[in-house]
Amino acid sequence: xxxxxxxxxxxxxxxxxxxxxxxxxxxxxxxxxxxxxxxxxxxxxxxxxxxxxxxxxxxxxxxxxxxxxxxxxxxxxxxxxxxxxxxxxxxxxxxxxxxxxxxxxxxxxxxxxxxxxxxxxxxxxxxxxxxxxxxxxxxxxxxxxxxxxxxxxxxxxxxxxxxxxxxxxxxxxxxxxxxxxxxxxxxxxxxxxxxxxxxxxxxxxxxxxxxxxxxxxxxxxxxxxxxxxxxxxxxxxxxxxxxxxxxxxxxxxxxxxxxxxxxxxxxxxxxxxxxxxxxxxxxxxxxxxxxxxxxxxxxxxxxxxxxxxxxxxxxxxxxxxxxxxxxxxxxxxxxxxxxxxxxxxxxxxxxxxxxxxxxxxxxxxxxxxxxxxxxxxxxxxxxx
Numbered sequence: 001x002x003x004x005x006x007x008x009x010x011x012x013x014x015x016x017x018x019x020x021x022x023x024x025x026x027x028x029x030x031x032x033x034x035x036x037x038x039x040x041x042x043x044x045x046x047x048x049x050x051x052x053x054x055x056x057x058x059x060x061x062x063x064x065x066x067x068x069x070x071x072x073x074x075x076x077x078x079x080x081x082x083x084x085x086x087x088x089x090x091x092x093x094x095x096x097x098x099x100x101x102x103x104x105x106x107x108x109x110x111x112x113x114x115x116x117x118x119x120x121x122x123x124x125x126x127x128x129x130x131x132x133x134x135x136x137x138x139x140x141x142x143x144x145x146x147x148x149x150x151x152x153x154x155x156x157x158x159x160x161x162x163x164x165x166x167x168x169x170x171x172x173x174x175x176x177x178x179x180x181x182x183x184x185x186x187x188x189x190x191x192x193x194x195x196x197x198x199x200x201x202x203x204x205x206x207x208x209x210x211x212x213x214x215x216x217x218x219x220x221x222x223x224x225x226x227x228x229x230x231x232x233x234x235x236x237x238x239x240x241x242x243x244x245x246x247x248x249x250x251x252x253x254x255x256x257x258x259x260x261x262x263x264x265x266x267x268x269x270x271x272x273x274x275x276x277x278x279x280x281x282x283x284x285x286x287x288x289x290x291x292x293x294x295x296x297x298x299x300x301x302x303x304x305x306x307x308x309x310x311x312x313x314x315x316x317x318x319x320x321x322x323x324x325x326x327x328x329x330x331x332x333x334x335x336x337x338x339x340x341x342x343x344x345x346x347x348x349x350x351x352x353x354x355x356x357x358x359x360x361x362x363x364x365x366x367x368x369x370x371x372x373x374x375x376x377x378x379x380x381x382x383x384x
Contacts, residue, residue, distance in 0.1 A: 001320045002042040002352055004073060005338050006223075006330035007032060009047075009054045013333055014245050016254065016297050022333065026062060029054075032335050033063040036070050039342035040351070043071030045104060045223075045328045057089055064097035073102040073171065073328075079117040079124060083134040083144075084156055090139070090168060091160045099163040104171045104191065105132070107179065108263075121263075125178040126150065132170070132186040139167035171221065175203075175265035184210035189219040189326065193265055194303030195272070196287040201322040208323070221326035222319060225294045225304035228331060228340055232289075232307045239281040239306050243293050251277055251296050258299055269295045269302040289315045313348035320350075 007029065012021040022028070036044050046056035060072040076086065094101040107124045108117070119127060127150040134151055137144045143157040162168060172187040174180065183190045190207045192200060204220050211218040227242070229235040255275040258266050272292035273284055284293040286303075289311050295302020305315050316327060331337030 001316070001324075001350060002326050003040070003341075003346065003349070004071070004221075004326060004328045005032075005036045005041050005044045006328055006334065007044045007046045007059075009049075011332065011334050014242065014297075016246060016250055028335075029059065030063060030066050032338070033067055033070065035335060035338050037067035039338060040346050041070060041338070041342070042326075043073055043100070043102070045073045046075060048075040048077060048106070057093055060101070061093060061096060064100065069100075071100045071102050072097060073104050075104045075106050077106060077108050077117075078128045078131040079108065079119060081131075083131055083138060083151065083153065086135055087138050087158045088160075091158060091162045094163045094168050095160075099168075101164070101168040102171060103168055104173065105187070106173050121176065122178050123150075125174070125176070125182050129182045129185065132182070136167065136170075136186060141166070173223075173265070175263075175268055179264070180207055180210055183207060184216065184218065185214050187218060189221050191221045191223060191326075191328070193269060193301040194222055194224040194290075194305075195268065196290050196303075197318050197322060198287075200319060200324065204323040219326070220324045221328060222324045223301045223328045225301065226312065226329050226331040226337065226341060227291070227304050227306040228309060228312050228337070228345060230308060230344075232311055235306045235308060235311075236282060239291060239293060239304070242297065243277060243281050246277075246297050248277070251275075254297060254299060266299070269300075272302065309344040309348060312345050316345075316349060325352075 009024050010021060011024050011028070033044070046059060047053070048056050056072075056074040056076075060074055064072065078086070090101065090103065105128065107128050117124075130146070130148040130151040134144050134146050134153060134156065138156055138158045139162055141158070141161070143155055144153055145155065146153050169188045170186065171189040171191050172179075172183045173191040173193070174183065175192070180190075184207065192203050194200075195203070200222065207218060207220070227235050227238050229238055255270070258270050258275075269292075272286060273295050275296070277296055278284060278293075281291070281293055285291055285306075289305050289307040291304045291306045292302060294304040305312050307315070319327070329341065331341065
């Protein structure tokens with residue numbers, strides 16, 4: 001198993017409460033990235049927000065120079081790119097950061113509207129299917145002609161090869177049937193938001209079977225929140241304090257936003273807590289140490305693992321036993337909790353360092369004029 005952390009442009013003890021927020025600029029992100037790099041994490045997921053926030057590609061390019069080993073898992077909305085645009089970004093950044101790039105393909109929800117994307121749910125995934133076919137073929141060295149419902153290209157090719165062959169790994173999140181079908185055809189690792197182990201096992205079985213129908217094998221990762229303290233009792237006290245910190249208005253605002261999202265994964269998360277705050281935090285304990293209360297306080301993945309170091313490690317190992325290999329984790333505040341998890345939980349986990357194996361190097365690149373036998377010092381400038 002390997003452990004990644006999480007990076008987004010907001011942080012604090014209670015990030016849903018503006019009074020607790022801390023500034024998240026490049027200096028803070030550099031401190032977080034160097035912590036991730038030094039403390040045994042294999043990398044971090046850099047979130048994207050279509051209508052604002054930090055650009056994950058530029059952020060990764062800025063932080064890579066301050067790190068040596070961590071992978072940069074960057075969230076990408078295909079609806080905001082053409083295949084050729086993403087090919088150019090991918091190949092450039094993969095070379096610039098030494099083959100440490102991974103892409104997380106996400107297809108969003110109604111939040112894409114401010115960015116000018118007005119595709120319905122299934123349309124987003126049909127476009128993603130076409131997008132990934134063209135992107136993968138281009139990254140594999142093909143010259144692509146494609147006339148699809150959404151993507152139409154003629155003579156599309158990657159002029160510059162990726163450092164990782166044939167391209168940086170593709171991860172993917174999406175819970176609907178149409179999303180899973182796209183993942184089964186194209187993706188290297190399927191990411192699910194946290195659910196109790198039984199439900200997660202069913203997802204793993206389903207995705208694995210669909211990938212097999214395409215003659216493919218697929219890996220699995222999970223996104224989970226954490227509340228780790230020295231003992232189980234202290235961790236549940238912290239969960240209670242977290243729940244008590246939010247006003248009814250703040251919780252209702254989160255739930256209203258969830259209901260508008262047109263996202264199957266979000267609906268599944270909301271069903272685990274029903275949108276209602278209980279008096280006791282442990283009333284939302286779905287499985288030992290698996291708590292749905294986080295979903296009352298934030299949009300997106302709402303399951304947290306709550307407990308002392310031994311209990312948290314035991315639960316993560318349970319997820320590993322059902323086929324999950326990669327864990328994208330976070331606790332608030334990100335910086336302090338990254339240290340706490342590395343100190344108290346990582347030593348108890350069977351970590352796998354195979355992700356650190358050197359990447360295959362690309363063949364030396366030849367400019368088009370050089371490929372025709374014209375020495376580089378004699379060639380005419382290429383047209384812009």
